[in-house]
Structures are given as C-alpha cells and as structure tokens.
Amino acid sequence: MTALLxxxxxxxxxxxxxxxxxxxxxxxxGVMRLVNFAHGDYIAFCVFxxxxxxxxxxxxxxxxxxxxxxxxxxxxxxxxxxSVLSEIVVxxxxxxxxxxxxxxxxxxxxFVIKYFLLMLYSSRPKSIDLWSNLTQQIEFFGARIPxxxxxxxxxxxxxxxxxxxxxxRTRFGLEMRAAAENFTMARMLGVRANRVxxxxxxxxxxxxxxxGLILVTQTGTVDINMGANLMLVAxxxxxIGGLGSLPGAVLxxxxxxxxxxxxxxxxxxxxxxxxxxxxxxxxxxxxxxRPNGLFTSKATKQRV
Amino acid sequence: MDQALSATDVSVSxxxxxxxxxxxxxxxRAKVTGLIGPNGAGKTTLVNxxxxxxxxxxxSVSLDGESMIGVPPYKVRQKGIAxxxxxxxxxADLSVLDNLEVTGVGLGLARREAAKKADAMLEWxxxxxxxxxxxxxxxxxxxxxxxxxxxxxLDPSYLLLDEPAAGMSAEEAADLARxxxxxxxxxxxxxxxxxxxxxxxLNICDxxxxxxxxxxxxxxxxxxxxxxxxVRHAYMGTQAEAEGAVL
Numbered sequence: 001m002t003a004l005l006x007x008x009x010x011x012x013x014x015x016x017x018x019x020x021x022x023x024x025x026x027x028x029x030g031v032m033r034l035v036n037f038a039h040g041d042y043i044a045f046c047v048f049x050x051x052x053x054x055x056x057x058x059x060x061x062x063x064x065x066x067x068x069x070x071x072x073x074x075x076x077x078x079x080x081x082x083s084v085l086s087e088i089v090v091x092x093x094x095x096x097x098x099x100x101x102x103x104x105x106x107x108x109x110x111f112v113i114k115y116f117l118l119m120l121y122s123s124r125p126k127s128i129d130l131w132s133n134l135t136q137q138i139e140f141f142g143a144r145i146p147x148x149x150x151x152x153x154x155x156x157x158x159x160x161x162x163x164x165x166x167x168x169r170t171r172f173g174l175e176m177r178a179a180a181e182n183f184t185m186a187r188m189l190g191v192r193a194n195r196v197x198x199x200x201x202x203x204x205x206x207x208x209x210x211x212g213l214i215l216v217t218q219t220g221t222v223d224i225n226m227g228a229n230l231m232l233v234a235x236x237x238x239x240i241g242g243l244g245s246l247p248g249a250v251l252x253x254x255x256x257x258x259x260x261x262x263x264x265x266x267x268x269x270x271x272x273x274x275x276x277x278x279x280x281x282x283x284x285x286x287x288x289x290r291p292n293g294l295f296t297s298k299a300t301k302q303r304v
Numbered sequence: 305m306d307q308a309l310s311a312t313d314v315s316v317s318x319x320x321x322x323x324x325x326x327x328x329x330x331x332x333r334a335k336v337t338g339l340i341g342p343n344g345a346g347k348t349t350l351v352n353x354x355x356x357x358x359x360x361x362x363x364s365v366s367l368d369g370e371s372m373i374g375v376p377p378y379k380v381r382q383k384g385i386a387x388x389x390x391x392x393x394x395x396a397d398l399s400v401l402d403n404l405e406v407t408g409v410g411l412g413l414a415r416r417e418a419a420k421k422a423d424a425m426l427e428w429x430x431x432x433x434x435x436x437x438x439x440x441x442x443x444x445x446x447x448x449x450x451x452x453x454x455x456x457x458l459d460p461s462y463l464l465l466d467e468p469a470a471g472m473s474a475e476e477a478a479d480l481a482r483x484x485x486x487x488x489x490x491x492x493x494x495x496x497x498x499x500x501x502x503x504x505x506l507n508i509c510d511x512x513x514x515x516x517x518x519x520x521x522x523x524x525x526x527x528x529x530x531x532x533x534x535v536r537h538a539y540m541g542t543q544a545e546a547e548g549a550v551l
Contacts, residue, residue, distance in 0.1 A: 169415065170415055171409035171413070171414060171415040171418065172409075174402060174405055174406055174409050174415065174418075175406065175409055175410060177395070177397070177398060177402075178395050178398065178402075178403075178406040178410075181395045181396065181397055181398070182393065182395060184377075185389075185393050185395070186395075186406060186410065187376075187377045187378045188355065188357075188377050188378070188380075188381060188387065189378075189381055189406050189407040189410045189411075189454065190378050190381040190382050190407060190410030190411040190412075191378060191406065191409075191410040192378050192410075193378070
C-alpha cells in the first residue's frame with residue numbers, strides 16, 4: 001500500500017512535467033504545424049534568468065532572490081517574452097514554409113539560445129537554492145513524499161483547468177481552436193493570424209517557464225541542457241497523443257511518466273539502467289498499434 | 305457602380321497559364337448575381353480574387369467604390385465580404401454554435417455577444433436544434449446551412465456562395481432558394497451565386513454572368529442566358545442545337 005502510494009505520487013509528478021511540456025509543443029503545433037524543438041531551451045533560458053550573467057562556478061543569484069509572489073510572474077513573463085520574440089524574429093518568416101523547414105529553423109534557434117547561455121554563464125552546471133525546503137520529504141501514510149511533488153501535481157491540474165477554461169470560454173480561446181483546425185478558414189472569418197499565433201507562443205512560453213521553475217526546485221542545479229531530455233519526452237508524448245491534440249498530449253505525458261516510474265520499480269535491478277529503452281520500446285509498440293496516436297483530431301485527418 | 309462589389313478587367317495568370325482574362329463583374333446589393341460556367345472556367349479563381357486570397361495579375365477589385373487590392377483576407381471579411389466553400393469547411397471539432405461564434409469574435413465581439421448573435425442566426429436559418437452538435441458529424445445539407453449561417457454573422461454586405469447546392473436533391477435546392485431569397489429580402493445583402501445547378505440559377509438570379517475558359521462569354525438576365533447560343537455552345541460543344549433542353 002505504502003509502496004503503491006509512493007509509485008502513484010512519483011508517476012503523477014513526473015507525468016505532470018511531461019504533460020506540461022507536451023502541452024507547450026502541441027499548442028504551437030496546433031496553430032502553425034510547427035514542432036518547436038527550441039522549447040527545451042526556453043526552459044533553460046527561464047531558469048538562467050534568475051541568475052546574474054557570470055562564468056564563475058558559483059551562481060550569482062539575481063532575480064532568484066525576489067519574493068516568490070514576484071519571482072513566479074517574472075519568470076513566466078520571461079518565458080512568454082522569449083517565446084513571442086522567437087515567433088516575431090524567426091518563425092514568422094517561415095509562416096508558409098514546409099513543416100520540415102520550420103522544424104530545422106527551430107533546431108537552429110535552440111542552438112542559438114543554448115550558445116547564448118553558454119557564452120554568458122559557461123557550460124558548468126551551477127547549484128542554486130530555490131525553495132529547497134519543498135524537497136524535504138514528509139511522511140504521508142508511510143510514504144515519503146516531498147511537498148514539491150504535491151505542488152507539481154496541483155499546479156499542473158490548475159494549469160490544465162485554467163487552459164481548458166481559456167480555450168473553451170474566451171474569445172481568444174475560440175479563435176485559437178478554430179485556427180488550430182483550419183487557419184485559412186479562420187482568417188477568412190476575420191480571425192487575425194498574427195495575434196492568435198503570438199498568443200499561442202506566449203502560453204507555450206509560460207508553460208516552459210513553469211517547467212523550469214519546477215525542475216530547478218527539484219534538482220537544485222541550473223544547466224544549459226536542463227530542458228533537453230524533457231523536450232524529447234514531451235515531443236514523443238505529443239506524437240503518441242496524436243499531433244495537434246491537446247488532451248492527447250496531456251494524457252500521453254502522464255502515460256510516459258507512469259511507464260517510466262513503473263518500469264523503475266518492476267524491472268529487475270540489472271535491467272534498470274536500460275529503463276528508458278523499455279519505455280521507448282513501449283512507445284514504439286504503441287505507435288505500431290495506433291500510428292496516428294491516441295487521439296486523431298478531425299482537423300489533421302481532413303487537411304489535404 | 306457605387307453600391308457594389310466589382311471586379312473590373314481582372315486577369316489572373318498562373319505561370320503563364322491564363323485563368324482569367326479581363327473579367328468584369330458587378331455584384332450589386334440586395335440582388336442575386338449568378339456565375340455559371342463549365343468546370344475549369346475560372347469561377348473559383350474569381351471568387352478568390354474577390355475575397356483577397358488571390359492577387360489579380362491585372363485589373364481592379366472595388367467594394368462600394370473603394371479599392372480592395374492588397375487587403376488581407378481577415379480585413380476583407382471585416383469590410384463585409386463573406387463567402388462559403390464548395391465543401392462546407394466547417395471547423396469539424398467545434399460545435400455548430402462555436403463555428404458561428406468564431407466569426408463573431410473574429411470580427412471583434414466579446415464571447416457572450418458572439419454567442420447571442422450565433423444563437424439568433426441559427427434561429428433565423430431554422431437550425432437552432434443543431435447548436436450543440438459537433439460540426440464534423442453533420443449531414444451534408446445541414447453542413448451547408450451552418451456554413452451559410454457562419455458567413456452571414458454580423459450582416460456582411462456581400463455573400464459569395466460557392467456551389468451551395470452541389471449534391472442537393474430538388475427539394476433541398478428549393479429550400480436553399482427560399483433561404484437565399486430571405487437573405488436578399490431581409491438582410492439586403494448582395495449575393496453572388498456560383499452554381500452548376502442551372503435550374504436554381506435561372507430561377508433566382510437577377511443577373512447572370514457566364515464564364516468559359518477565363519472569359520465572360522455572356523451577361524444578362526435569365527431570359528437572355530436561356531436564349532444564348534454561345535452559352536449552349538460552351539456547355540454542349542458544337543453539336544448543341546438542343547432547343548434549350550440543356551438549360
């Protein structure tokens with residue numbers, strides 16, 4: 001029972017991170033058929049925004065010292081700003097380009113961001129103490145749960161509810177859903193392309209920032225590659241969720257999180273180092289079974 | 305013409321291929337203008353030019369006297385030119401009501417107002433019962449009516465209907481004709497009807513343009529079109545002396 005509870009919390013909190021990442025990618029894919037591989041570098045950028053630029057081994061905390069109530073909106077704004085800026089400076093020029101071209105452009109942008117960080121902060125990981133008391137484990141029916149896990153899960157659920165309400169209830173949300181399905185048609189009905197796309201980038205950037213905050217609290221280190229692994233998993237999640245489907249991306253994020261944690265527990269100790277191979281093996285099996293992902297949106301099917 | 309959507313001497317070439325040459329057409333308010341012609345005549349290209357999706361190689365497009373060349377598609381709709389497509393092209397994952405609301409919010413309404421207008425429009429067309437259905441699963445004819453409703457949100461001055469009757473039965477086409485008459489009478493909208501259903505066109509249009517190989521080959525009221533040798537020729541080839549049986 002205790003072990004089960006532990007696995008449940010681990011799976012949910014890891015799945016939450018993956019779900020947030022997948023959501024950020026699926027949102028952009030929905031409105032402009034772009035798989036944004038720079039998303040992982042947005043995560044690192046947001047975290048580094050808490051530090052003063054220096055190549056010293058020790059981190060010089062700058063914005064990270066702000067009170068939480070200011071720090072969180074500040075980092076979210078950094079994420080939104082970076083993301084919107086990349087759309088204005090880079091992706092807007094590829095609006096009618098082939099999706100593969102856009103994807104390569106996003107790789108290039110990712111490298112630019114990474115090397116920009118490398119230049120300012122050096123490649124050495126630095127330790128930073130952000131809300132470290134949240135990682136001290138507390139007893140919960142015998143399971144040892146860090147409060148951060150609970151916060152991660154709750155924050156993710158709140159974000160999912162807020163985003164759903166935004167998409168369903170507001171005019172911008174409706175414009176975004178319509179644009180995600182058929183951009184040309186939406187424009188013909190008066191929807192302004194640039195505004196909707198910038199909004200999607202802003203939301204996606206804020207999701208990256210949220211992930212950055214959670215990751216840095218969890219690990220206590222900042223590293224220019226800290227978003228890379230998560231980006232990879234999140235991308236896989238958007239594919240098995242059905243590209244363009246937001247609920248699919250979220251569900252697949254949780255599934256991969258759960259699969260990872262469960263493999264860690266059930267695999268014989270000798271096989272554990274190869275855990276990810278088993279997880280991705282399951283992903284391949286899943287794609288053989290449903291090549292279009294769990295949820296295929298009608299929009300992607302009908303598009304010629 | 306002042307109160308009209310007009311194309312004047314419009315030519316469009318695609319890499320040397322002439323899709324339209326020197327086409328002039330007026331869509332006046334509160335009237336139904338017909339546009340017919342065999343497949344590949346350039347009808348859809350002309351509609352794309354009128355809605356800002358295709359820049360003409362030559363010639364001009366004006367709305368009530370104001371030039372429309374270079375106006376982006378979303379602005380074309382804001383200025384009051386709406387269109388539908390051959391294949392309904394609804395947002396399949398959205399509800400019928402949401403489909404109509406998109407036009408409302410796209411044109412700057414708050415969500416609640418857009419919903420109210422969308423409700424009223426569905427009521428006006430007589431498909432209020434479909435409001436909550438997902439657009440993707442609708443039968444063909446309902447899909448068309450929703451598309452027309454979506455185009456009619458916030459009273460556009462001009463409505464371009466691209467083959468709205470394709471695949472409809474005689475009865476359904478008659479329903480459509482009634483709807484178009486109501487649009488003219490109650491909304492004072494100028495309608496451009498592009499159709500293969502010649503019966504429908506002759507029945508409800510005030511003025512008809514016949515397009516063939518990118519050129520207007522005949523213009524006039526239904527009686528003139530019915531009698532036209534050239535139109536019969538375009539549709540039937542040289543052999544046609546079918547005494548009006550075609551039309």
